[in-house]
Ligand SMILES: Cc1cc2nc3c(=O)[nH]c(=O)nc-3n(C[C@H](O)[C@H](O)[C@H](O)COP(=O)(O)OP(=O)(O)OC[C@H]3O[C@@H](n4cnc5c(N)ncnc54)[C@H](O)[C@@H]3O)c2cc1C
Ligand SMILES: Cc1cc2nc3c(=O)[nH]c(=O)nc-3n(C[C@H](O)[C@H](O)[C@H](O)COP(=O)(O)OP(=O)(O)OC[C@H]3O[C@@H](n4cnc5c(N)ncnc54)[C@H](O)[C@@H]3O)c2cc1C
């Protein structure tokens with residue numbers, strides 16, 4: 001008999017759980033009331049600020065398990081067409097943010113800029129793109145790494161209007177005309193730039209054909225070229241989310257829209273419109289306060305309504321982001337498990353380990369299900 | 373004839389405007405920036421006088437007169453929303469009787485409103501309302517009024533020196549001849565024939581610098597901003613003025629206030645979560661479903677109440693009325709004046725009264741013209757909306773509709789830019805727009821400006837960190853740290 005799992009939430013933790021579970025032949029249903037945070041982050045996986053960050057994680061995996069977990073992640077992303085670049089063990093890649101800061105990462109989509117040592121860069125600014133602030137970005141970058149940052153600027157594309165956000169730019173670049181415009185303009189701007197210096201561009205290089213666009217530009221321009229991520233909706237995250245969900249649907253995962261109101265210890269979920277879902281296991285991938293899986297009452301209690309449990313008090317927690325269930329094994333003796341941000345005890349904002357902890361907690365939950 | 377005015381809040385600018393219209397050469401010195409004092413931390417109510425009918429008849433009459441006047445001379449900065457005083461069952465009948473009686477005696481127009489009409493206008497109010505009265509309350513767009521005043525004063529040749537603090541005076545034979553200031557150009561003395569202390573809650577400290585004792589009783593009040601404009605009229609509770617009994621619709625939000633806590637120092641304290649919760653429960657007496665409204669932020673302002681007889685613990689017994697002191701008569705320091713207390717609504721009147729006293733003491737025969745001179749509308753973002761869409765540039769702040777072309781005032785400070793365009797003041801509180809706007813200003817100052825804005829936005833957000841606002845805080849923190857790595861800068 002196939003084992004059934006109900007995953008509540010379709011953020012990165014929910015999608016990752018579904019992928020792993022499907023791989024192992026489980027019957028998987030995803031119930032979520034909204035999009036998760038995948039479309040808000042660029043898609044590069046934070047591991048921690050330092051090479052031995054895993055020692056501080058609430059999820060205890062050996063170093064080799066971490067490496068295996070990341071390799072598994074690379075395989076899953078590969079399966080839906082997102083090449084991930086993995087840092088070798090003990091090495092930290094750094095990616096550049098839209099404001100010119102450097103951020104540690106462990107696994108990064110191939111289209112996104114990352115390097116182990118800081119390098120001289122050419123930063124592309126694009127008129128008409130709200131998130132593009134190349135001059136300020138370059139100043140921050142120089143101040144941080146004492147490396148050169150040359151700014152080149154492109155004018156607005158033909159047909160532009162003030163409604164163009166990053167997604168609109170990206171779909172324009174997916175067209176033949178858009179790519180031709182971009183290649184021509186950027187080529188003109190780079191004519192006098194020092195050869196071979198990496199070029200970083202705002203994350204607008206297409207939604208569907210990014211890999212091809214990056215290869216095309218690198219070939220045409222004679223510079224390594226990669227993107228830096230922008231804010232929400234993040235084109236990088238949207239690319240991943242869309243490919244990931246499509247592939248899960250193809251693999252037979254059921255997606256159901258609805259808000260779970262109660263999850264019982266016997267792994268039954270009830271929605272606010274009265275639907276009931278019984279499964280062998282429930283994974284709570286509900287994302288804590290940010291994801292909507294926990295709420296803060298006016299007197300400062302942090303509560304997970306789904307399982308009717310108080311997770312902490314505002315006064316006691318230093319940061320909202322540490323809040324969550326104390327254990328993966330949440331309620332019901334191993335049949336209701338908390339993964340991703342629903343699990344407490346870690347702070348991705350402070351430690352830059354959001355992606356790693358999603359991966360680690362899902363990995364652990366899976367081993368708990370498989371052992372049964 | 374040169375007058376130095378200390379403080380660029382409503383009072384100082386009201387004084388400067390009145391004097392400038394009389395042909396006086398005015399220099400306003402402001403320690404920080406226009407509006408960082410109480411005038412940028414008030415409730416936004418253009419008083420009809422209704423609130424003070426029983427407790428402060430003088431103030432009530434002044435408020436009503438100015439209310440009517442400002443609609444004429446500053447139509448771009450006041451909104452005649454109208455308001456209601458509502459009496460709940462059990463609220464003091466005697467107070468209601470005195471209140472209606474005073475309204476008639478003082479000539480403040482009120483009109484009893486049938487409960488059904490009130491329910492239609494404001495369905496969110498408690499059904500426990502026994503009687504309701506309409507009053508000519510309105511909304512005072514404080515930030516816009518300040519901007520208009522600055523432009524109007526400068527257009528008449530007077531000057532504003534920001535980031536310039538008055539630190540003392542120079543005198544010759546008991547007469548003021550100059551004001552010592554510290555500013556971007558260092559320490560210097562501004563020559564003058566008279567000086568006006570309009571430093572609001574700090575007025576006691578300024579007077580102290582002059583060797584004069586002036587009792588100002590600072591008392592702070594907390595206000596909560598709700599993210600949606602859920603009501604279109606002002607709502608007051610019809611009882612002895614107290615805490616948490618007024619709702620004011622202001623642009624896209626509603627503001628609930630306030631509290632009244634005497635404190636020794638004039639600086640606004642950090643808002644306190646427990647006090648915010650108390651304000652929520654007081655507000656719920658009028659709006660039972662208040663707990664489901666999204667709170668956006670909380671902020672404190674400090675009242676500059678003048679207290680002739682010394683400090684007191686119970687600040688609500690102090691008069692709301694204002695006082696103009698001629699320190700020549702009072703303390704033997706000719707050419708020195710203080711203007712104390714009052715309300716935003718009465719800023720013009722305070723300027724006029726001060727101007728009259730000053731003119732009289734200096735033997736100038738120059739009548740006030742501020743009551744019948746229109747304060748011109750300053751160029752606002754409306755100019756942008758008339759442009760061709762493409763010329764507006766990229767949309768930077770989705771919440772408040774701020775475009776690149778709205779940033780064309782390069783000399784404006786961050787605060788002026790914020791209050792001029794309203795960027796980072798909407799539902800996302802700068803999460804998605806702060807870097808876009810600040811990154812287009814000075815590249816060199818960018819990191820510092822970002823840190824400052826985040827700090828400013830967060831301390832107002834955190835005090836009301838519950839419900840959907842807690843979720844926004846989590847998003848703001850994730851974006852700041854994980855998308856932009858501001859913590860690693
Ligand atoms: C702006 C931003 C940037 C980030 N950047 C990075 C980064 O650069 N690198 C990195 O490694 N990590 C990053 N993160 C990841 C982050 O720190 C967390 O690890 C991640 O958001 C957790 O995802 P999750 O799947 O646990 O929850 P979420 O993505 O929040 O998903 C929660 C899901 O649960 C659903 N849900 C909640 N309650 C219910 C209910 N009762 N019924 C039905 N459905 C429900 C929601 O609708 C949603 O689908 C970023 C996050 C954000 C928000
Ligand atoms: C909580 C609260 C709610 C209120 N609500 C309303 C309302 O709804 N309607 C209404 O009409 N009124 C309201 N008021 C009253 C009104 O806001 C104030 O009376 C008015 O803003 C006072 O303005 P001001 O110019 O005197 O003081 P401020 O605005 O504080 O201006 C004083 C200025 O002087 C500057 N300064 C201080 N020391 C020096 C120095 N040494 N050198 C140079 N500059 C200096 C300060 O930086 C400051 O900018 C409210 C007040 C409070 C506290």
Ligand SMILES: Cc1cc2nc3c(=O)[nH]c(=O)nc-3n(C[C@H](O)[C@H](O)[C@H](O)COP(=O)(O)OP(=O)(O)OC[C@H]3O[C@@H](n4cnc5c(N)ncnc54)[C@H](O)[C@@H]3O)c2cc1C
Pocket residue numbers: 404405407408411412413414415416514597622623624625627668669670671672787796797798801828829832
């Ligand atoms: C009528 C009214 C309506 C409002 N509506 C909204 C709204 O719709 N949305 C919203 O988000 N907020 C709104 N506000 C609140 C506003 O954003 C602030 O919260 C409020 O003005 C108090 O300031 P603060 O709490 O940020 O205090 P502070 O952090 O102390 O700052 C006060 C101001 O002074 C400046 N400042 C202080 N010290 C310095 C310094 N040393 N150097 C330079 N600058 C300094 C800051 O930049 C800031 O603008 C409203 C306020 C009023 C009075």
